[in-house]
Amino acid sequence: MLPDYRGSRVILSSNASDAPRPRASRKSRQPSYDAIVVGGGPAGAVMSWSLAKRGLRVLTLDRARFPREKVCGDFVEPRGLSILQTMGCLGELESTGPLAITHVNLTLNGKTAYRGRIPFYAGQKELPQHGYIIPREALDQRILASSVAAGATLQEGCQVTAVERVDGTMIVHYRDATGDQSASAPIVVGDTVVAGISGGDLGMRGFLDAYRADTGERIWRF
Numbered sequence: 001m002l003p004d005y006r007g008s009r010v011i012l013s014s015n016a017s018d019a020p021r022p023r024a025s026r027k028s029r030q031p032s033y034d035a036i037v038v039g040g041g042p043a044g045a046v047m048s049w050s051l052a053k054r055g056l057r058v059l060t061l062d063r064a065r066f067p068r069e070k071v072c073g074d075f076v077e078p079r080g081l082s083i084l085q086t087m088g089c090l091g092e093l094e095s096t097g098p099l100a101i102t103h104v105n106l107t108l109n110g111k112t113a114y115r116g117r118i119p120f121y122a123g124q125k126e127l128p129q130h131g132y133i134i135p136r137e138a139l140d141q142r143i144l145a146s147s148v149a150a151g152a153t154l155q156e157g158c159q160v161t162a163v164e165r166v167d168g169t170m171i172v173h174y175r176d177a178t179g180d181q182s183a184s185a186p187i188v189v190g191d192t193v194v195a196g197i198s199g200g201d202l203g204m205r206g207f208l209d210a211y212r213a214d215t216g217e218r219i220w221r222f
């Protein structure tokens, strides 16, 4: 089934006065991309990289300026390391000598419930048998750099305030240092609809799906 885009306008700002003023959207006046990714954290940057590698013209918008720090334990688990390897940025991050994590000490009600090697790793033979502690300031910057190297356009200092559907186009409204701006991307690129979400701090695993526009069949998932 195709993702449902029937909601025509989503205001992202919690402060109504921050939202863009209502106006007729004119597609021709906006820079147009194949895909617009909101947020250049690990989820957004990997998504931008993945789309740009497939030849799409991608715009990544983030309200922050990178490198930026992010509250986090900084632990990248083996599956994350394997994505970094696929992206070609693991070697550079490893050259800074990150702390490898192989063991865990699990405490329940003040008592050690388990202390030893992380059991999950043993069952994942194709993955590294360790995670790394990599500060987010360095990690996020490196992943973003890979997305830009793959061809994505990065615009920092851009607060996205609303996402609006106009006919077959998504219009992303954002505010940068010069004022209100917008950019557009089609819902259907070629014969494909691409949609995805970040897991964010909700603890979900994010994903990126591509569907055939005519049948709704899923073509790939990243």
Ligand SMILES: Cc1cc2nc3c(=O)[nH]c(=O)nc-3n(C[C@H](O)[C@H](O)[C@H](O)COP(=O)(O)OP(=O)(O)OC[C@H]3O[C@@H](n4cnc5c(N)ncnc54)[C@H](O)[C@@H]3O)c2cc1C
Pocket: 012, 038, 039, 040, 041, 042, 043, 044, 045, 061, 062, 063, 064, 070, 071, 072, 073, 074, 075, 076, 077, 158, 159, 160, 161, 198, 199, 200, 201, 203
């Ligand atoms: C205390 C703490 C410890 C954690 N420790 C770990 C850990 O050790 N290992 C681990 O794997 N995970 C950990 N996590 C979870 C991890 O931080 C998140 O899962 C991860 O940051 C999610 O990445 P993301 O790209 O989805 O979001 P983020 O990293 O939050 O990136 C989102 C980006 O979107 C931008 N953005 C948001 N809204 C807008 C907007 N409207 N307009 C423009 N830009 C916008 C932000 O500026 C930000 O750069 C921890 C989380 C917390 C809170």
